Amino acid sequence: MTGRKKKSKLIFYFSFIFRKKTVDFIIMQMITHFLVGIIIQKYLFPIIPFPFNIILILILAFLSHILVDCLARLTYHTPEPQKGDKIWLSWHIIIYVTSFLVFIIFFNPYWLVMIVSILFDIWDWYTLRMIQRHIKKDPNWGKKYFLHPIIDKVRNKFFMWLPDLTYNHKGILVEIVIIISLLCIILFL
Numbered sequence: 240m241t242g243r244k245k246k247s248k249l250i251f252y253f254s255f256i257f258r259k260k261t262v263d264f265i266i267m268q269m270i271t272h273f274l275v276g277i278i279i280q281k282y283l284f285p286i287i288p289f290p291f292n293i294i295l296i297l298i299l300a301f302l303s304h305i306l307v308d309c310l311a312r313l314t315y316h317t318p319e320p321q322k323g324d325k326i327w328l329s330w331h332i333i334i335y336v337t338s339f340l341v342f343i344i345f346f347n348p349y350w351l352v353m354i355v356s357i358l359f360d361i362w363d364w365y366t367l368r369m370i371q372r373h374i375k376k377d378p379n380w381g382k383k384y385f386l387h388p389i390i391d392k393v394r395n396k397f398f399m400w401l402p403d404l405t406y407n408h409k410g411i412l413v414e415i416v417i418i419i420s421l422l423c424i425i426l427f428l
């Protein structure tokens with residue numbers, strides 16, 4: 240395979256990253272949502288009577304997405320792809336691989352809470368965005384159905400005091416610290 244073909248094949252595999260081209264919201268990485276969902280289940284499930292524990296855990300995991308995405312100002316997560324930036328590309332490849340690994344490692348018994356913790360993203364990026372791009376072929380279609388603008392409103396109202404590292408590579412370190420802290424809570428508490 241020629242170098243050019245190899246490169247275009249690599250871009251094809253990671254095209255789901257580039258598909259976020261028209262996204263204008265800032266969001267947190269999938270792995271962070273998964274870990275928060277796992278913590279909610281791990282520490283609340285045993286102390287609340289059945290079946291309320293399941294209901295409460297799923298509601299909290301769903302809502303946790305709002306809080307976690309509100310904190311995204313603290314992390315490096317540009318609303319549009321930075322294709323020429325190797326750090327941006329490497330970070331996204333690392334984050335997708337580690338998110339996948341966390342999903343596999345904690346699958347049993349946390350698969351449902353992990354899926355619920357990213358329902359906002361499944362709806363916006365992997366359902367509406369796909370319809371917008373591939374079926375309707377209209378970037379303006381269905382804008383009113385997107386959920387992340389609600390999170391943007393909450394962030395604008397309550398979290399604008401947080402330092403804005405959206406375009407700052409230092410935000411990667413912040414997210415690594417958050418991810419390691421969450422992992423420590425899950426593994427050692």
Ligand SMILES: [Zn+2]
Pocket residue numbers: 266267304308359360387
């Ligand atoms: Zn999100």
